[in-house]
Every structure is written in structure tokens, then in C-alpha cells.
Amino acid sequence: MREPIVLCYHAVSPDWDVPLAVTPERLEQQVRRLLRLGFRPARLTDAVLLPKHERTFVVTFDDAFRSVLRLAQPILDRLGVPATLFVPTGWVGDEHRHAQWENMTQWRRDGREDELELMDWDEIRVLADRGWEIGAHTHTHPFLTRLDDAALAEELVRSREIVEAQLSRRCLSIAYPFGAMDNRVAGAAQQAGFATGVGLHGIRALADRRDADLLQWRRIGVYADDGTLRFNAKLALVAFTGSGSDKTSASVPLVRPGVPPVAPATQARVAVIVPFFNDGALATEAVASVTEDEPVEIVVVDDASTDPETTRALDMLRARGVTVLQHEVNMGPSAARRSGLVATTAPFVFPLDSDDLLVSGALKRLADRLEAEPAAAASFGDTQEFGTRSRRNTKPVALDAFRVAYRNEYPVCSLFRREALEAVGAWQDVGYEDWGLWMTLAERWETAVHAGPGFTAVRYRLHGPRLHGDAVTRHRRLYAELKRTHPRLFAEIGQHRRRSTMSWPRRLAYPLLFGGRPPLGLRTRWWALAARLRRALPGAAR
Numbered sequence: 001m002r003e004p005i006v007l008c009y010h011a012v013s014p015d016w017d018v019p020l021a022v023t024p025e026r027l028e029q030q031v032r033r034l035l036r037l038g039f040r041p042a043r044l045t046d047a048v049l050l051p052k053h054e055r056t057f058v059v060t061f062d063d064a065f066r067s068v069l070r071l072a073q074p075i076l077d078r079l080g081v082p083a084t085l086f087v088p089t090g091w092v093g094d095e096h097r098h099a100q101w102e103n104m105t106q107w108r109r110d111g112r113e114d115e116l117e118l119m120d121w122d123e124i125r126v127l128a129d130r131g132w133e134i135g136a137h138t139h140t141h142p143f144l145t146r147l148d149d150a151a152l153a154e155e156l157v158r159s160r161e162i163v164e165a166q167l168s169r170r171c172l173s174i175a176y177p178f179g180a181m182d183n184r185v186a187g188a189a190q191q192a193g194f195a196t197g198v199g200l201h202g203i204r205a206l207a208d209r210r211d212a213d214l215l216q217w218r219r220i221g222v223y224a225d226d227g228t229l230r231f232n233a234k235l236a237l238v239a240f241t242g243s244g245s246d247k248t249s250a251s252v253p254l255v256r257p258g259v260p261p262v263a264p265a266t267q268a269r270v271a272v273i274v275p276f277f278n279d280g281a282l283a284t285e286a287v288a289s290v291t292e293d294e295p296v297e298i299v300v301v302d303d304a305s306t307d308p309e310t311t312r313a314l315d316m317l318r319a320r321g322v323t324v325l326q327h328e329v330n331m332g333p334s335a336a337r338r339s340g341l342v343a344t345t346a347p348f349v350f351p352l353d354s355d356d357l358l359v360s361g362a363l364k365r366l367a368d369r370l371e372a373e374p375a376a377a378a379s380f381g382d383t384q385e386f387g388t389r390s391r392r393n394t395k396p397v398a399l400d401a402f403r404v405a406y407r408n409e410y411p412v413c414s415l416f417r418r419e420a421l422e423a424v425g426a427w428q429d430v431g432y433e434d435w436g437l438w439m440t441l442a443e444r445w446e447t448a449v450h451a452g453p454g455f456t457a458v459r460y461r462l463h464g465p466r467l468h469g470d471a472v473t474r475h476r477r478l479y480a481e482l483k484r485t486h487p488r489l490f491a492e493i494g495q496h497r498r499r500s501t502m503s504w505p506r507r508l509a510y511p512l513l514f515g516g517r518p519p520l521g522l523r524t525r526w527w528a529l530a531a532r533l534r535r536a537l538p539g540a541a542r
């Protein structure tokens with residue numbers, strides 16, 4: 001049996017512009033997505049103690065905002081999804097009726113006090129009667145980890161007793177305010193009579209799966225800025241377990257040491273994302289090649305590797321303090337990079353493939369270039385092949401939309417501006433995900449720049465077929481797919497041709513020599529012919 005997925009929401013509003021509020025449309029999309037993926041809805045306690053289905057998900061709401069009754073309940077009712085509500089018992093009822101606890105007052109300034117309204121007990125009873133589970137959210141909504149033992153017990157017991165008295169039914173679950181929990185808090189919650197307790201987890205802690213702990217159950221926090229990309233990436237880290245995997249036993253798990261704290265937001269300019277799939281020690285070399293004079297955020301994404309050598313390499317990286325995210329099933333390089341994107345915060349993002357090596361100091365140079373060129377979506381350098389052959393690949397000076405429409409000459413390993421990546425959904429699950437990304441940027445008239453003549457950013461290993469070796473025979477189909485998915489690029493190809501910095505003969509030659517014509521990247525007669533023609537054309541490398 002797999003571990004249920006537990007989503008954590010707060011308020012629902014079409015126009016309250018705060019992280020805590022999701023729009024009704026987003027909520028519906030997200031729940032529908034889980035249903036489409038074959039997940040069955042359940043209330044928290046049922047899901048955690050007695051999951052009936054292979055794939056179960058739970059929708060929870062903290063704080064008892066009135067908007068949940070008004071806007072979320074009708075949607076969830078329609079979808080047949082009973083949710084779980086956590087009530088801060090000291091704040092609902094006649095006295096307060098507004099969320100005004102610590103950290104909440106910041107939302108009052110914008111004159112949207114109505115959005116801070118909480119339900120009263122009659123309204124909460126309506127939800128209970130409709131099949132929702134009502135859990136406790138303490139009495140006064142404090143940081144439980146800061147309380148002494150007596151105050152901690154008081155908060156927990158009192159809120160449980162009030163929920164039970166108001167609703168005349170057992171209250172078995174608690175959500176810790178602000179997600180603040182540790183082993184002491186979890187132990188106290190168990191003492192106070194709760195069967196399950198839920199926290200709130202950052203993406204890294206979610207991915208770092210341990211055996212389930214009933215009193216410190218993981219939830220995925222869903223916020224206003226969780227668009228499709230971020231929501232799906234969060235799901236990818238926890239949702240797609242292998243078929244009937246024995247990762248989680250069917251027996252009731254025990255209280256165990258809690259998950260590690262979420263790593264603090266970094267001050268780094270650059271995040272390096274290293275997708276990992278059965279690459280063994282090679283990938284540790286890639287990570288080790290990141291040598292910079294400034295802090296760099298590094299995240300390794302293991303795309304469900306299966307070989308023991310890779311497992312050892314991952315353990316070694318973890319021991320060195322490198323963050324390792326793990327997919328439960330192999331989802332491909334694009335999904336791995338997207339997971340890494342979501343798990344990092346630095347404004348610039350560098351995907352480093354596991355068989356590539358960064359040149360020392362390259363990230364600084366690329367980041368400096370992007371800072372100097374605020375309009376550019378990416379910066380890159382030349383590449384150097386090593387392994388079975390050694391060759392330097394000089395890259396164009398800038399992203400040329402006409403050029404990239406026919407041939408992908410831009411390096412996979414480039415430094416991207418996070419905003420630009422997120423705006424286009426980053427890498428897509430297509431055969432040529434890197435080429436596709438460059439085309440997408442080009443058709444949006446984005447720019448990307450070389451960090452300077454003669455500058456090499458990456459060395460890459462030639463060792464037989466690389467990731468896309470098997471894709472070469474599918475080239476025609478994949479290229480046709482790229483054309484289909486980038487209609488704007490090809491509709492405006494005349495404009496791009498005129499703006500291209502390539503010589504006119506090359507501009508004429510590119511559609512003839514490249515585009516859908518196989519093969520791409522293979523040393524064949526076609527390629528040799530193309531290379532000879534290229535050399536013969538004026539305005540050579542750049």
C-alpha cells in the first residue's frame with residue numbers, strides 16, 4: 001500500500017492576493033488532476049490509518065476560513081471529495097470570528113478583513129454532516145515547538161475536547177500550526193489522544209522520504225503561486241510510487257524520528273540541477289566539478305535509479321550534505337529537471353547533465369553575464385568534448401531564432417533565468433526537450449547570449465550513445481513534433497530570417513541541410529557532407 005498524499009490548503013478566494021488563498025478554479029483543477037490519475041479521496045484519519053485503495057489522497061484545510069465553506073465545499077461536493085478541516089478552537093465562535101493570530105495580522109492591512117472571517121460552530125457542523133472530518137488546530141494557534149510541556153499539553157487537550165463537545169464525535173487528528181512540530185510535540189499529541197498529526201513540508205522534506213510517522217505526517221502545502229508546473233512537480237516527488245511497492249508497509253507505522261528541517265532559503269545566485277539515472281560514480285564527478293568562489297545551490301534529482309553503484313553514489317552525496325530528491329519511478333530527464341527547478345530558489349538555474357563537467361568558475365562568468373544583460377533569458381559558453389574524442393564546439397554569439405528553427409546548436413547546459421524558465425513551463429516531456437526549450441524561448445522573441453569569445457563553460461563526455469542516441473532514428477518524427485508545437489516560430493520564420501546574424505548563404509542552406517533531415521548528431525555521410533558544405537560556406541563558425 002502506498003502512502004496517501006495529503007494536500008494542505010488554507011483559504012479559497014477568487015481575488016484575495018495572498019499566498020494562503022488559492023482560487024476556486026485552481027483548487028478544482030488540482031483535485032481533478034488527482035482524480036484523473038486514479039487517486040481516490042479520503043478523510044485524513046481513514047487514509048492514514050486504514051487506506052482502502054492503492055492510491056489515496058486527502059484534501060485538508062487549516063484555520064477554518066469561511067471561504068472554505070462558501071467556495072471549496074460546493075466544488076468538493078460536486079467531485080465527491082470529503083475534506084478534512086482543522087479548527088483553531090479559541091478563534092471560532094462568538095468572541096473573535098477573525099483570524100488574528102501571529103503572522104496573520106500582516107494580511108489585515110489590505111482591507112480584506114472579510115477574507116479573514118472564520119466559520120462558527122454551526123457552519124463547521126454543516127461540513128461535519130456532509131462527511132468532512134473535523135480535526136483540531138490547537139486552541140490559540142501558537143508555535144507549539146516554543147511552548148513548555150504544560151502549555152503544550154493544554155493547547156492540545158483543550159482543542160480536542162472543544163471539537164468533541166461541539167460536534168459530539170471523536171476528534172482524532174491535529175494539524176500543527178505553522179507546521180511547527182518535532183518529536184516532543186508529536187509525543188505530546190499522542191498523549192493528548194490524537195491518532196494522527198500533520199505538519200507542513202517544504203519540497204525537500206517531502207522528497208526525502210522516511211518511513212511514515214503517524215503523528216508527523218507529511219502534507220504538501222499548496223499556495224497561490226502553485227501553477228500547474230509547480231503543483232505537478234510537487235506531486236511527482238511524492239505521488240508516483242511504483243506498482244504496489246513495498247516502500248510503505250500496510251501495517252500501522254510507529255512514531256519515529258521526525259523529518260529533517262527544511263533547508264533555509266539560500267543566498268546563492270545560481271542553482272545547479274543534476275538529474276541522475278543509473279549513472280553511478282559519473283554523476284558524483286559532475287557534482288564535484290562545481291567549483292566556484294561563491295555559494296551555489298546544488299540539487300541532485302535521482303530519477304528512480306536502480307543500480308547499487310548509483311545508490312552508493314547518492315548516499316555519498318547525501319553524506320556530503322548535497323540535497324538529493326528522489327522520484328519513485330523513472331519519469332525522464334525533463335521531469336527530473338522540473339523537480340529540481342521547483343526545489344531550488346536561486347534566480348539563475350543551471351542544468352548539469354550527469355556526464356558533463358563544469359569548468360571551474362564558469363557559473364560566476366555566466367551569472368555575471370546574465371546580470372549585465374537583464375533582458376536575456378539565458379547565457380552560455382562553448383563546450384569541450386572529451387572521452388573517445390576531444391573537440392571544442394564554438395557556440396553562436398546569441399540565440400538566433402532562424403538558426404534554432406532548423407538546428408540545435410545551443411548547449412543543454414546553459415544558465416537560465418528562473419523567471420524565463422518558469423514562464424514557459426521549463427523542459428517539456430518531448431524527445432528533444434532542450435531543442436524544444438530553445439525554440440520556445442526563440443518564438444517568444446527572448447534572447448540568450450554567449451558569455452564571451454573563447455569562453456568554455458562545460459566539458460562533456462563522449463562515451464557511446466548519449467541520452468538521445470536512440471532518438472536519432474526518430475528524428476523526423478520528433479522534428480515534426482517540434483514544428484507542430486512551435487507554430488509561432490515557423491509562422492514568423494521570414495522575420496527571423498531577416499533578423500538572423502548568419503551570412504545569407506548559410507541562411508539559405510540551413511533549411512536545406514538541417515530541419516527534418518536526418519541524421520542529427522551522428523557521424524554519417526549526410527553529416528560529413530553537411531560539414532563539408534558548412535566549411536565551404538562563407539562566414540564560418542559564428
Ligand SMILES: [Zn+2]
Nearest residue numbers: 062063177178
Ligand atoms: Zn493555521
